[in-house]
Amino acid sequence: MTKSYRQFCPVAKASEIFAERWTPLLIRELLCGSHRFNELRRGLPMMSPSLLAQRLRQLVDAGLVYDADSRDGNTEYRLTEAGAALRPVVESLGVWGKQWVQREVTEDDLDAGLLMWDIHRRLHIDRMPERRTVLRFELVDAPARQRFYWLVIDRGRVDICLKNPGFEEDVCIRSRLLTLTRIWLGEVPWESAVRSGHIELQGAPDLVRQIGRWLALSLFAEMDAAPGPGVT
Structure with missing residues (x-):
């Protein structure tokens, strides 16, 4: 100590x-x-x-x-x-x-593993199908060993996998790491990222439409950063 x-x-x-x-x-x-x-x-x-x-x-x-x-x-x-x-x-x-303290997140702040670890424990499981659901995340600009993550939601439990778990994938989310991090922090709305093509989604249309409701954001996402010196 x-x-x-x-x-x-x-x-x-x-x-x-x-x-x-x-x-x-x-x-x-x-x-x-x-x-x-x-x-x-x-x-x-x-x-x-x-x-x-x-x-x-x-x-x-x-x-x-x-x-x-x-x-x-x-x-x-x-x-x-x-x-x-x-x-x-x-x-x-x-x-x-x-x-x-925190300003807009930059490339130096990024950590794919930590981001996905945070996301996996902040899902609205009660809004998801009762059956097993598999989400595949592809972070297109992350290092090769950190590019793919699978979230397997089954019976109220969420498991995060670094290798394909072998189940059928329900929704595939493709994004740059910075984009998904900024969404997590509340800097960019999910819907606008999807509309602009910064988030690409593949899967059954009914599930793709709902996924934005499944993902909770950081506990601090709704807090606005105070302007620092010289920031308007």
Whole structure:
């Protein structure tokens, strides 16, 4: 953990735990429903496995996280009451970042794996067919190993696959990575991207018409960024 600031101020005491590098993002992932080590790695692809394990141990020691065995014997990490109480802090940090720090997303910010990981856990499953549904995403300008993703929705569960799962594809979505990222962040409406041809859709017409209703956006998509110096 961060060394003590040696101050009695509650902000200092909280920062000794929360302000450690990667910790806010790790808590974000836990709040978003990632509980297993590999799931956390998918949401934090630039964090080394050793550092992730270290941060998890620190959060357990601090009383923010506990580990437990799942029914299949794998370790799961879950927030304690103290950890879950950080939800408004993380959400407020995201709102502040969208309003005052983040500008229009650029090529340097792009991460295909993280984008698809976020999208797969923000689907409106209740609006989708009750049968198994398979969505194939093709990110035409992404590196070869990150170009294709499949989302398999079945019995209320969403699985993300990096290889063809072998099921019939219901809808195929073709897009540039930047375009889909900007849609996710609320910078570009889905409908206008489809009309302009920046999003190409293939599949049964009734499903193609509905897919815009299936995809939820980022929690912060509706927040407007505040203008910075020199921005009008």
